[in-house]
Amino acid sequence: MKLLDSLVTQAAGIAAIRRDIHAHPELCFQEVRTADVIASKLTEWGIPIHRGLGRTGVVGIVKNGTSERAVGLRADMDALPMQEFNTFAHASQHAGRMHACGHDGHTAMLLGAAQHLARHRNFDGTVYLIFQPAEEGGGGAREMIQDGLFERFPMEAVFGMHNWPGSQVGRFAVSAGPVMASSNEFKIRIRGKGSHAALPHNGIDPVPIACQLVQAYQTIISRNKKPVDAGVISVTMIHAGEATNVVPDSCELQGTVRTFTTEVLDMIERRMRQIAEHLCAAHDATCEFEFVRNYPPTINSPAEAAFAREVMESIVGAQNVEVQEPTMGAEDFAYMLQAKPGAYCFIANGEGDHREIGHGGGPCTLHNPSYDFNDDLIPLGATYWVRLAEAWLARERP
Template sequence: MKLIDTILADAAEITAIRRDLHKHPELCFHEERTADVIAKALTDWGIPVHRGLGKTGVVGIVKNGTSDRAVGLRADIDALPMTERNEFPHASSIRGRMHACGHDGHTAMLLAAAKHLATNRNFDGTVYLVFQPAEEGGGGAREMIKDGLFEKFPMEAMFGAHNWPGMKAGQFALKPGPVFASSNEFKITLKGKGSHAAMPHLGLDPVPAACQLVTAFQTIISRNKRPIDPGVISVTLIHAGEATNVVPDSVVMEGTVRTFTLELLDLLERRMKGMTEQLAGAFELSAEFEFRRNYPPTINHIAETEFARRVLTDMVGADNVQEFEPTMGAEDFSYYLLDKPGCYFLIGNGDGEHRLGGHGMGPCMLHNPSYDFNDELIPLGGSMWVRLAEEWLAPRPVSSR
């Protein structure tokens, strides 16, 4: 494993920053303290800083040489609205907020790289260090782009990484093409007429219609889409009624839809809407159908993925660079990849043995109240970002004629 000595030497300093961020988590678009910590560290290391994109985003700018080439490296910085169950000293100090996805660790790895890049500028061009807010549902990537990220900081490509519990520390995983799914939500209201539960014939009961609709949606998955195209429809909330002897006036159903392509998403939305309206009509009900598209699928570009694979393989060996098994989870890095070539990959976070005494019960999985980022990854992640930037911006040989 080829780690950079100066990053190893700075590991304790960066770990302290990571644990400070973990102790003071902030939710999407409210990462003011987090942004202050990031901006101060970058400024102390002599890195110019631009703030305010996506409300609380921070961009560090490291230049060297004369080339106008540039590459972007991204870390997300927000926490989740959940209560931490760990009790070690750096556990969240704010009930109901927790870094349960490792964004504090992503920030630390990019800060480790930033310090080295500022001190050892072994590249020709510009590295843009993108510290992005609001990945957890807020679409911070989309908002940074809307605020002019790529106009203010023109870059050739964008790279990002996410820690992955269950995969060994020291390993990576990546693949070209779709790696994370689109994230979409729906809300359906079926309206009937309430009645006494002992006399249902006097009303129009929306509950049986809702039950049939849940089942009918699964026939879209099994009978309308191609079997080889991954897609998920999950009804996760059903609200109806207030008393056991009353047929309710209405039923509200909510849930999520996930796909790897927009074409399949179009199909699922169209069929769900049609089923809702037609089934409601069959039960003499009225229906309201709402469908909200959140994050598009995350689709890695071929050339940039193979570039990242070469760099990572050189660092840790081919046996430790695995093929990324796509997940139906979602990631707003997808917005960057719609506008710029790039690659989003995984870095192993281990199986939880790194957690200190006082951690909560349960596995060290993402979005789990017992999660904690593995600080052993900071030198590896920092070295990873430096090598990617240096290789991308390596001076190109002058061709002879």
């Protein structure tokens, strides 16, 4: 493993920043303290900053030489609205908030790279350090773009990275094409006619209609979607009734849909609406159908994914750079990849053995109350960011 010596030396200091951020988690668009910490460190290292894009976003600007070329590196800052089970010293100090996805670590890796880039400036051009708010459902990437991210800071490409538990530290994964799915939500309210539960013939029971609808939706996946295409429909909430002897007037279903392409998503939304409306009509009921498209699929551009792979291989060897298995999880870096070429990669976070005494009893998986980012990744992830930026700005423009 070819780590930059300066990043190994400064890793403990960056880890201390990471743990401070972990202890003070902030939710979507509330990352004021986190942004203050980032801005303070960048300023201390002589890096000009711009604040306010996407409300709480921070952009650091590291320039050297005369080239007008530029590349963007992105990290997310926000935490999740969940209670932490860990009790070690840097556990969350705020009930109901936790860095359970490692965004504190993503921020730390980019800060480590920022410190090195500012001190050494072994490149000709500009590196934009993008610290993004509100990845966890708020669409912070979209908000930064709408606020002029790519107009104010023109860059040729943009790159992102996420820690990935369950794989041995020292490994990366990157591939071209879809690597994370679109995220979409639906809400269906079936309206029937309430009655006494002992006299169901006097009403229109929405509950068995809902049960049929849940089953019918799976035929979209098995019979309407091509078998080679990926798609998920999950009904995750059903709410109906208030008493055991009353047939309710209505029943509400909610859930999520995930796909890798807009074409499959279009088909799924259309068929879900048709089935809901026609099934309800067949039972003399009515329905209200809502479908909200949140994040688009995260699709790596081929040239940039191949470039990122070359950089990874130069650091950890080809045998430690894996094919990136697509996941049905979603990521709002997708918005940046819609606007610019780039690649989103995974960096292995280990199995959880790195956690200190006082960690929760659960596994060290993403969105788990016993999760903690692995600080051993800081010099590795920062080395990747530095080498990626240097190599991008050194190569001939395509």
